Amino acid sequence: MNTDTGEIRRLAVGEKPEPNEILVNEPNPNCRRCKGKGSILNGNRKQRRHNLIQMHYIPCPDCSGRTDK
Secondary structure: OEOOOOOOOOOOOOOOOOOOEOOOOOOOOOOOOOOOOOEEEOOOHHHHHOOOOOOOEEEOOOOOOOOOO
């Protein structure tokens, strides 16, 4: 997953993620939090609205962040 755009791409066998990418599990298409995209914006809305933090995408903790599935 690209942390700048939130876009998820599949890696080929032996391919390493780029510096601005992190590995995530397969997102759940029925997730209510990320709506199947697998990523959500970091931080709270008030801080983002006032440009107090830089916006980055993180893996959805409800579906793709779990490793116990």
